[in-house]
Amino acid sequence: MIHIRQLDFTYSSGSGQKALGNICLDIEPGRYVLICGRSGSGKSTLCRTFNGLIPHFHPGKMEGTVTVAGRPTSETLVQALFDKVALVFQNPEAQLxxxxxKRELAFGLESLGMPAARIERQIAAVAAELGLENLLELDPHKLSGGQQHLVTLAAMLALKPRILVLDEPFANLDGRHVQAIRRILARLRAEGLGIVVCEHRLRPTVADADRIVVIDRGTIVLDGPCRRVLGSDLRRYGLQVPLAVELSRKLGLQKIHTDLQQVASEAKDIPLQEVSPSPRATGQQAGDVILSTRHLSARTGGLTILDDINLEIQAGSCLAIVGANGAGKTTLLRHLNGLARPSGGRLLLKGKDVTRARASALARHVGTAFQNPADQFFKLKVSDEIAVTPRITGNLDQGWIDELAQRFGLEKLMQRAPFRLSAGEKKRVAFAAALAGKPEILILDEPTAGQDADFREALGKTIRDLTETGHAVIIITHDLEFAHSQAGRWIVMAGGRILRQGRPEVLMADRQLMDQAGLEPTERFLWQRYCAGKKRCLTPGPS
Amino acid sequence: MLDPRTKLILALMAAAAAALTDKPAAAAALMAATIAFIIRRGALKPFLRWLAMVLPMAVFFGLVTAYGAGKAAGMLAAIKLAAITAVFFAFFIATGADELGDALIGWGLPFEAAFVFTAAMQFVPVIGRKARRVIDAQRCRGIPMEPGWRAVRHWPAFLIPLVLQCFRLAEELAEAMAARGFGRPGRSFTRTFRMKVRDWTALLTGALLLAAYIYCQG
Incomplete structure (x- = not known):
């Protein structure tokens, strides 16, 4: 269906470096292909060659051939291919x-010139398949993130394509929505649709895919059946393999498993041994309380969005606030850094009431790095961008900024424009900027979203360094594996309330709590529980 | 239910009536009738919010007119401006931008032009949310962007990220539209509008009322 031969591509707007080099790839309907690689490896560029967006939409120098159903994409417009190869992009906001x-689902069908009655039938069928019947008359921009993902998926499925390509479909989704989309993709594949998923997170997809293509610096470095590729060292390509795969290799099992149950079953007769030390989740030896809330509550439009929130954040600790989409995590964040005023209760900073303090005044004490760094960049140089907060608050310390630049690996980027950096580099600049004013507390909003294993590892080290120097770090995340490896304490939220707080292992052991919060225990926890009955444990490396 | 084009023409007639009058009482009566319609549609709250934005503009317009043409003319100008904008507020609560776009396609407007109009309306709240996120991010960095004169000094911190993100959004949007066949010839439409007897009746009644009104104005 899609045949790529000796494809080279260089963006005309880029640095002149090849974005793709010598790509040879065949993708057929009925197969599930996972294309993975570190951030900036060329995954998204490759996706855009499948339906002709490259070279028609993104101009550049293209050599080699890409054919879809026998038609070369270089000579065929995107509008003639979109019903054969459907591409779902990462950002739902820009696709709605x-x-x-209903109109969203009809758009592509109308482009095909389909009669109205047939459009109605296809919309009804796809809405029923994805459970969107009750949403058809709603404004897609007012839906939750998970629902928006489903609508973008449905808009493409309505076209009945032969191949469905999804660029990072699981970013920003909680466990429940990830499972829902996984089930849908598995069903579609069984019905004969070709599925291509571009991801750097292997865990949600690896059990479903039957082929993995690893791309690094624009070239395919590994391509083959799942188990064979998983048997290779993927860490060198910035990929974090699922724990089951890692354990299969470490235990020398005959097969590489993608499921912990299978590992446990095959490993039951193998004596376990300790192969690597467990990373220290921070928070065990915390200091004084810096920030706390007392019966904090918030209401909007007659609805309670935060209800009786009581928490304490100690110096030198790392706290993770976890919960499903819509649990109230972001609302709580906005109250902790002064962006929102509560309707009841108090916010205390080192014992002083700061409930009515402005966010800009609290910035000296509470640094926040939001999920999208592009929301804040306005300087022409990284060095100026990092120094914004200390210049405003009057505590500029060039030595500290140089130290941050070194810690985040930004020394060579200091004179560059922040807008032109890669996604990972932008995140690092945003973290450095949040710390430049020497706040006692750092809040990280979804810090690992869209980031590869290299970045996660570097971020984990930074968090440990910060807590060791007495900072308190609050992580708001869907990424429970990361939260488990970094935070010594979790706050589990649902419906604007704290369901429970405590050590992650204790909380994950409470199945009722996890169900109520719409969360799934981490692989690390599941394996630790399996090992609990053994004399010695095989503990995984850093997440 | 009237065709969106009928509603548009009726709104234009009402606006013309407001523009042509030289009696403050007549403009005020038109405004009152429009407000009654808005209340009936259950949109009083958003109308009052909108009025709070428009009134300073109307007062300013009135003051400028009063300066050149006298107090009475100034008051009339302010009321007329408020009445005309109220008419179009009422029109947009009664007619979705997409409905209007689809109906205008029936009059020969190219789909691409109608889509740009509809999408522009659709993305106003999206840009609004983006603006909110930029302000929040900068406040968290210590930039005093809370409402007030101090925020004006920091306009680049607001405008630059917002404009850059709007460009990015436009690019992503164009790509997503291309990936769903935008611009492919032979497009069909699930919703088409046709002028019915009630539309022509409403238009005729509106035209007669406007003619009578103009005649009465002398």
């Missing part, structure tokens, strides 16, 4: 341009 979900 109709006033209702």
């Amino acid at each position: 341009f109709s006033p209702t979900v």
Whole structure:
């Protein structure tokens, strides 16, 4: 269906470096292909060659051939291919341009010139398949993130394509939505649709895919059946393999498993041994309370969005706030850094009431790095961008900024424009900027979203360094594996309330709590529980 | 239910009536009738919010007119401006931008032009949310962007990230539209509008009322 031969591509707007080099790839309907690689490896560029967006939409120098159903994409417009190869992009906000979900689903079918009655039938069928029947008359921009992902997926499935390509479909989704999309993709594949998923997180996809293509610096470095590729060293390509795969290799099992149950079953007769030390989750030896809330509550439009929140954040600790989409995590964040005023209760900073303090005044004490660094960049140089907060608050310390630059690996980027950096580099600049004013507390909003294993590892080290120097770090995340490896304490939220707080292992052992919060225990926890009955444990490395 | 084009023409007629009057009472009566319609549609709250934005502009317009043409003319100008904008507020609560776009396609407007109009309306709240996120991010960095004169000094911190993100959004949007066949010839439409007897009746009644009104104005 899609045949790529000796494809080279260089963006005309880029640095002149090849974005793709010598790509040879065949993708057929009925197969599930996972294309993975570190951030900036060329995954998204490759996706855009499948339906002709490259070279028609993104101009550049293209050599080699890409054919879709026998038609070369270089000579065929995107509009002639979109119903054969459907591409779902990462950002749902930019893919929803109709006033209702129904109109959104109809858009592509209308482009095909389909009669109205047939459009109605296809919309009804796809809505039923994805459980969107009750959303058809709603404004897609007012839906939750998970629902928006489903609508973008449905808009493409309505076209009945032969191949469905999804660029990072699991970013920003909680465990429940990840499972829902996994089930849908598995069903579609069984019905004969070709699925291509581009991801750097292997865990949600690896059990479903039957082929893995690893791309690094624009070239395919590994391509083959799942188990064979998983048997290779993927860490060198910035990929974090699922724990089951890692354990299969470390235990020398006959097969590489993607499921912990299978590992446990095959490993039951193998004596376990300790192969690597467990990383220290921070928070065990915390100091004084810096920030706390007392019966904090918030209401909007007659609805309670935060209800009786009581928490304490100690110096030298790392706290993770976890919960499903819509649990109230972001609302709580906005109250902790002064962006929102509570309707009841108090916020205390080192014992002083700061409930009515402005966010800009609290910035000296509470640094926040939001999920999207592009929301804040306005200087022409990274060095100026990092120094914004200390210049405003009057505590500029060039030595500290140089130290941050070194810690985040930004020394060579200091004179560059922040807008032109890669996604990972932008995140690092945002973290350095949040710390430049020497706040006692650092809040990280979804810090690992869209980031590869290299970045996660570097971020984990930074968090440990910060807590060791007495900072308190608050992570708001869906990434429970990361939260488990970094935070000594979790706060589990649902419906604007704290369901429970405590050590992650204790909370994950409470199945009822996890169900209520819409969360799934981490692989690390599941394996630790399996090992609990053994005399010695095989503990995984850093997540 | 009237065709969106009928509603548009009726709104233009009402706006013309407001523009042509030289009696403050007549403009005020038109405004009152429009407000009654808005209340009936259950949109009083958003109308009052909108009025809070428009009133300073109307007062300013009135003051400028009063300076050149006298107090009475100034008051009339302010009321007329408020009445005309109220008419279009009422029109947009009664007619979705997408409905209007689809109906205008029936009059020969190219789909691409109608889509740009509809999408522009659709993305106003999206840009609004982006603006909110930029302000929040900068406040958290210590930049005093809370409402007030101090925020004005920091306009680049607001405008630069917002404009850059709007460009990015436009690029992503165009790519997503191309990936769903935007611009492919032979497009069909699930919703088409046709002028019915009630539309022509409403238009005729509106035209007669406007003619009578103009005649009465002398």
